[in-house]
Amino acid sequence: MSKLLRQSFVLLLLMTVITGVLYPLAATGLTQLIFPRQANGSLIVKDGKPVGSALIGQSFTDPKYFWGRPSATSPNAYNASASSGSNQGPTNPALTDAVKQRIAALRAADPGNTAPVPVDLVTASGSGLDPEISPAAAQYQVARVARARGLSTSQVQALVNEYTSGRQLGMLGEPRVNVLQLNLALDTPRAHGS
Amino acid sequence: MTTNDFLQIGLFLAVLLLLVKPVGSYMALVFADAPNRITRFGGRMERGIYRLCGISSTEEMSWKRYALAMLLFNVLGVLAVFVLQRVQQWLPLNPQHFAAVSSDSAMNTAISFATNTNWQGYGGESTMSYLTQMLGLAVQNFLSAATGIAVLVAVVRGFSRRSSASLGNFWVDLTRSTLYVLVPLSLLMTLLLVSQGVVQNFKPYVDVPVLQTSSYATTAKDAAGHDVTTQTAVTTQTLPMGPAASQIAIKMLGTNGGGFFNANSAHPYENPTPFSNFIEMLAIFLIPGGLCVMFGRMVGDRRQGWAILATMLLIFIPLAIGLVAAEQAGNPALHGLAVDAHASALQAGGNMEGKETRFGIVSSGLFAAITTAASCGAVNAMHDSLTPLGGLVPMWLMQLGEVIFGGVGSGLYGMLAFAVVAVFIAGLMVGRTPEYLGKKIEAYEMKMASLAVLLPCALVVIGTAIAVMTPAGVAGMANPGAHGFSEILYAVSSASNNNGSAFGGLSANTPFWNVLLGICMFLARFPLAIAMLAMAGSLAAKRHVPESAGTLPTHTPLFVTLLACVVIVVGALTFLPALALGPIAEQLMSAMGH
Numbered sequence: 048m049s050k051l052l053r054q055s056f057v058l059l060l061l062m063t064v065i066t067g068v069l070y071p072l073a074a075t076g077l078t079q080l081i082f083p084r085q086a087n088g089s090l091i092v093k094d095g096k097p098v099g100s101a102l103i104g105q106s107f108t109d110p111k112y113f114w115g116r117p118s119a120t121s122p123n124a125y126n127a128s129a130s131s132g133s134n135q136g137p138t139n140p141a142l143t144d145a146v147k148q149r150i151a152a153l154r155a156a157d158p159g160n161t162a163p164v165p166v167d168l169v170t171a172s173g174s175g176l177d178p179e180i181s182p183a184a185a186q187y188q189v190a191r192v193a194r195a196r197g198l199s200t201s202q203v204q205a206l207v208n209e210y211t212s213g214r215q216l217g218m219l220g221e222p223r224v225n226v227l228q229l230n231l232a233l234d235t236p237r238a239h240g241s
Numbered sequence: 242m243t244t245n246d247f248l249q250i251g252l253f254l255a256v257l258l259l260l261v262k263p264v265g266s267y268m269a270l271v272f273a274d275a276p277n278r279i280t281r282f283g284g285r286m287e288r289g290i291y292r293l294c295g296i297s298s299t300e301e302m303s304w305k306r307y308a309l310a311m312l313l314f315n316v317l318g319v320l321a322v323f324v325l326q327r328v329q330q331w332l333p334l335n336p337q338h339f340a341a342v343s344s345d346s347a348m349n350t351a352i353s354f355a356t357n358t359n360w361q362g363y364g365g366e367s368t369m370s371y372l373t374q375m376l377g378l379a380v381q382n383f384l385s386a387a388t389g390i391a392v393l394v395a396v397v398r399g400f401s402r403r404s405s406a407s408l409g410n411f412w413v414d415l416t417r418s419t420l421y422v423l424v425p426l427s428l429l430m431t432l433l434l435v436s437q438g439v440v441q442n443f444k445p446y447v448d449v450p451v452l453q454t455s456s457y458a459t460t461a462k463d464a465a466g467h468d469v470t471t472q473t474a475v476t477t478q479t480l481p482m483g484p485a486a487s488q489i490a491i492k493m494l495g496t497n498g499g500g501f502f503n504a505n506s507a508h509p510y511e512n513p514t515p516f517s518n519f520i521e522m523l524a525i526f527l528i529p530g531g532l533c534v535m536f537g538r539m540v541g542d543r544r545q546g547w548a549i550l551a552t553m554l555l556i557f558i559p560l561a562i563g564l565v566a567a568e569q570a571g572n573p574a575l576h577g578l579a580v581d582a583h584a585s586a587l588q589a590g591g592n593m594e595g596k597e598t599r600f601g602i603v604s605s606g607l608f609a610a611i612t613t614a615a616s617c618g619a620v621n622a623m624h625d626s627l628t629p630l631g632g633l634v635p636m637w638l639m640q641l642g643e644v645i646f647g648g649v650g651s652g653l654y655g656m657l658a659f660a661v662v663a664v665f666i667a668g669l670m671v672g673r674t675p676e677y678l679g680k681k682i683e684a685y686e687m688k689m690a691s692l693a694v695l696l697p698c699a700l701v702v703i704g705t706a707i708a709v710m711t712p713a714g715v716a717g718m719a720n721p722g723a724h725g726f727s728e729i730l731y732a733v734s735s736a737s738n739n740n741g742s743a744f745g746g747l748s749a750n751t752p753f754w755n756v757l758l759g760i761c762m763f764l765a766r767f768p769l770a771i772a773m774l775a776m777a778g779s780l781a782a783k784r785h786v787p788e789s790a791g792t793l794p795t796h797t798p799l800f801v802t803l804l805a806c807v808v809i810v811v812g813a814l815t816f817l818p819a820l821a822l823g824p825i826a827e828q829l830m831s832a833m834g835h
Contacts, residue, residue: 048309050295055314057294058412059321059384062419066491067380070424074487075442077428078435086441088480088510090449097449100480102438102509105451112453116598123457128366128446128479130504132595132623134746136724137572138831142594142626150579163581166571170594173507173605173622179598181588183581218248220515221589221601230452 091231099227103127104178107230110156111195113180113188113207115226116167117149120175133171146170157191179223182211196233206232242566243584246603250561253519253607254554257526264527265534265546271421272394272414272535283420290416301407304778307395308771310411311388315355315767318384322351322377326369335370336445342368349755354381356766357389357648359492359499359618359741360758362750366481366502371443378499379488383427386495386528387418389650392770393532396654397539399777400678403785408777422528423495430490433520438513441486448477485510493524496648498618498741506608506621507597518604518621525617529646532653540678544796549656552804553645557614560634565606567631568592573831592631595623606631613638616648618741625720625728625744629828633820635742636731641812642697643738651739651766654773656808658693660795661686661776663807667793667800676792679785689776693769698815700737700761705730705819713753719746723830727823736761 078086090097099105104115106124118124119133135142149169154160165183185207193203210229213222270279280287291298302310326342329335342350346362353360354377363369369378391414398408435441456474463469485501489511492499506512512521530550537546569591571582584590589601596605605622612619613635624635638645644656661675661682668675668682675682708714708729717732718725728744735742736758743749749758786792794800 051306051310051313052317054294054296054412055310055317058290058296058416059314059317061290061293062384062416063321063376063380066383066419066424067376070383070427071375071379071484071487074428074431074490075484078431078441078486081432082435085438086435086486087444088440088442088447088482089438089513090447090480097447099449099452099478100509102513103478103480104509105453105478106455106475107453108455109453122459122473123455123475125478128481129364130366130481130502130508131364132504132507132626132745134623134625134719134744135594136625136720136727136744136746136827137574137592137594137628138722138724138827139720142572143574143578146575146578146580161579163579165588166575166580166582166590167588167593167598169580170592170596173595173597173620174502174504174509176504176509177597177599178509181598181601183585183588186587214245215515218245218252219519220599220604222587223598227452234452 091228093231098231101225101228102178103176105227107226110191112230112233113185113192113226114153114168115180116172116177117145117170118175119171125176127176130174130176132173132175160187160190162187178227179225182222182224185211185224192233242562242569246565246569249603250565250607253522254558257523257530260523260527261530261534261550264531266538268422268531268535269538271417272539279421280417287416287420291412294412296412298410298413300410302410303406304395304408304774307408307411308774311392311770312767314411314415315385315388318381319351319355322354322381323347325373325377326350329370329373332370332372334372334375334443337370339368339370345752345755346750349759352759352762353741354378354497354499355385356739356762357385357495357497357616357651358736358739358762358766359497360736360743360762361499361741362755364503365500371483374488374501375484379491382488382491382495382497382499383419383423384415386423386491386497386649387415389648390418390422390528390532391415391650392774393650393654396657396773396777397536399780400680401540402781404783405781408774408781423491426494427487427490430494430520430524431486434486434489434517437517438510439486439489439517440482440510441484442482443484444482446482447480449480451476451478481510490524492619493521493617494528496525496529496615496617498612500619506619507623512621515599515604518600518608521619522608522611525611525615525619526646528649529615529652532650536653542678542796545678548796548801549653549660552801553656555801555805556641556808557610557645560614560638561607561610564610564631564634565603567628567634568606569602570628572628573834592626592628595626597621609635610638612742613740614645615652616643616738616740618735620742623745624731624742625746629824629831632727632744633824636727636734636824637812637816637820639734639738639740640701640816641808642694643740644808648739651770654770655693658690658773659808660804661690662694663800663804664793664795666807667803671791673791676786677795679788680780680783681786685779686776689772692772694811696769697737697765698811700765701734702815702819704733704737704757704761708733708757711753713751714757717748717751717754719748723823723826727827730819730823732758733761737765739765
C-alpha cells in the first residue's frame with residue numbers, strides 16, 4: 048500500500064509536468080510560430096490597434112448597422128468575459144416574450160418591412176458571442192441599413208456578399224455573414240462606393 | 242430534414258469509420274504484452290519515468306492490486322485539483338486575479354475532472370486561473386482518460402488471457418495511454434484547432450473598443466430600501482485569452498468535455514468554424530471507436546470488435562437523426578409569430594435558440610448526439626433550449642449507461658458488461674452455460690456485470706428523487722413546469738453516467754448540487770470500474786472453452802441485434818416513467834399549444 052502510494056505520488060507529479068507543463072508549452076510554442084494570428088484571438092487591427100475580433104460578435108442596435116444574434120450574456124449583451132446562452136426551454140413563456148420583443152424592436156427600426164423575421168435574428172445564440180448571422184438575416188436588414196446610411200441597396204448588398212462565407216469545404220456547417228466585419232466595412236469611407 | 246443534413250451526417254460517419262481502424266490497430270500495438278516498434282520508440286522516456294517512480298514495468302498485478310493502484314492514483318488526483326483551486330490566488334499565472342474557489346465547488350470540480358465527467362458548476366473564464374486550468378484540469382483530462390483506457394485494457398486481458406492470475410500493470414498501461422496515445426493525438430488536434438482560430442497563448446485578456454457604444458441599467462436597493470437604477474456605459478469589450486486549444490484538444494479526445502470558457506464548444510474561441518466543429522466531433526468518437534478495433538485484435542478475433550462497433554452505430558444513428566429532425570422542425574411556440582424558421586439556401590431555420598449560426602441545426606444536433614452518446618459532455622449548443630424531443634435524445638443516450646461509444650475505455654467496458662448480460666440471457670433461452678469470447682460466464686461474472694449495468698441506473702433514479710424532494714434541489718430549476726424537472730433529471734443523469742453536459746439553466750453551483758452530483762460522479766466511476774476489474778480477474782483465471790456447436794457466435798448480426806435490444810430495454814424500462822414526466826410531457830404540452 049505505501050509502495051503504491053509513493054508510486055502514485057511520483058507518477059502524478061511526473062504526469063503533471065508532462066501533460067500540464069511541457070504539453071501546453073509545446074502547443075503554445077508551435078502554434079505561436081505557425082498560426083500567430085489565430086492563436087492570439089484573430090484580432091481585427093485598424094491603424095495598429097485592435098478594434099475587435101473576427102470571431103467575437105459585438106452588440107448592435109443602431110438602424111445604420113447590421114444587428115447580430117440576440118445575446119443572453121450578462122450584465123450586457125456580448126459580454127465576452129462571461130459567455131452564456133439564455134438556457135430558456137422551448138415552452139418557457141419568457142422565451143416567447145423575448146422573441147416578441149425582438150420582433151417589435153426590428154419592426155420599430157424598419158417600419159415598412161413586414162416580412163417574417165429569420166429565426167436566427169430573434170433567438171439568442173449559444174455562446175452569446177456569435178459573430179455571425181444567416182444570409183437570410185442579412186437580407187432582412189439590407190434595405191434598413193441602406194436607408195439609414197443614404198446608400199443604395201445594391202451598394203450594401205455588395206458589401207454583404209463580400210462578408211458572406213458559404214459552407215466550409217462546400218459541405219460543412221451553414222452559410223453565414225460576419226456582422227462586425229461587415230459593419231466595420233460600412234463605416235470605412237471606401238465602402239460608400241463614392 | 243434537408244439533403245445537406247444527411248450529407249453532413251454521412252460524411253461524419255464515413256470519415257470516422259476510415260479512422261477507427263488505423264487508430265485501433267495502433268493502440269493494439271501500444272498495449273501488446275510483447276515489445277514492438279512502437280513501445281521501443283518511446284522506451285527511453287518510459288523507462289526514465291518508471292525509474293523515477295520506482296515502478297517495475299514487468300511486475301504483473303492481480304485485479305485487486307490493479308484496482309487499488311487505480312483508486313489511489315485517482316484519489317490523489319482529486320486531492321491535487323482540490324488544493325490547487327483553493328490556493329490559486331497565491332500562485333502565478335493568474336492574470337485576472339481570480340480568488341480561491343469555494344470548497345464545495347472545488348470538491349465537485351475535482352471529482353468531476355478526475356472521473357472524466359467534467360461537469361462544470363463554474364464559468365471557466367471568470368473562475369479558474371491559467372495555472373489551475375493547466376496543472377489541475379488539463380492534467381486530469383489526460384489522466385482520467387488514460388485511467389479509462391487502462392481499466393479497459395485490463396478488462397480485455399481478462400478475456401484474452403488464459404489461466405492467469407494477473408491483468409497487467411496499471412502504471413504501465415496508464416503511462417502508455419498518455420505518452421503514446423493521448424499526448425501525440427492532442428498535439429496534432431491542437432494544431433488543427435488553432436489553424437481555425439482557437440486561442441492558445443498566455444496573454445492577459447484583451448480590451449477592444451466597441452464599434453457601437455451602449456449602456457445597460459442595473460437596479461439595486463439603496464440604504465432606505467428604494468430601487469436605484471444606475472446606467473453603465475459599455476465602451477469596451479474584454480476578449481478572453483489563454484491556453485485554450487491545448488486543453489480543448491484533450492477535452493474532446495479524452496471524452497472529458499470540460500470547456501475552457503463557460504459556453505464550451507459553442508464559444509467562438511473554442512470552436513470557431515464548421516471544420517473545427519467537424520474535427521471536434523470526430524475526436525470524441527475516435528478513441529472509443531478505435532478501442533473497439535483494438536479489443537477485436539487483443540481477443541484474437543477482429544470480428545468481435547466490429548460487432549460491438551456495429552451495435553453502437555445501430556443505436557446511435559437513428560437517435561442522432563431523430564435529434565436533428567426534432568430541431569429542424571423548430572419550436573411550435575414561435576409558429577404564431579412573424580418568424581421565418583423554414584430551412585432554405587439562406588438559413589438553417591429550425592430551433593435556433595441556443596445555437597450558433599455557423600453550426601445551424603445539423604452541426605449542432607449531430608454534436609449533441611455525439612457528445613452524449615460518448616460521455617464527453619462538451620456542448621456546441623445549449624441543450625436546455627433543445628426542443629422537448631430533441632432534448633430527450635441526449636438525456637436518454639446518457640441514461641443508456643454511456644455505452645454507445647461512451648467514455649474512452651469506460652464506454653467499451655460498460656458495453657462489455659452488457660455483452661455479458663446479453664450472452665447470459667441467450668444462454669437462459671437455450672438452457673446452456675453462457676460463454677463469451679471463450680470464457681464461461683458464471684454467477685460471479687454475472688453479479689459484477691449486473692452491478693456495472695445497474696449502478697448508474699440506481700444513481701440516476703435515487704439522485705433525481707432526492708433532488709426533487711429537497712427545496713435546495715428544486716431551487717436550482719430555471720425553467721417552469723415539465724422542463725424544470727427535465728433540468729434536474731438531465732443533471733443527475735449526466736453526473737451518474739460521467740457525461741458532464743447540462744441543461745445549463747439549472748443553478749448547480751450551490752452546496753446541495755455540488756455535493757449530490759459530486760457523490761453521483763464518484764460512485765458512477767470507481768465502484769463500476771472496480772466491479773469490471775473483479776469480473777476480469779475472475780475471467781482471466783479461467784481456461785479457454787473451445788467453440789462447440791452450442792456456442793452462441795457473438796460476431797453475427799443476430800448478436801448485434803440482441804445486444805442492442807438488451808441496452809435499449811434496460812434503458813427504456815428504467816427511465817420511461819421519469820422521461821414521461823419531463824421531455825414527453827413537455828412535448829405533449831408543446832404540441833397542444835400550451
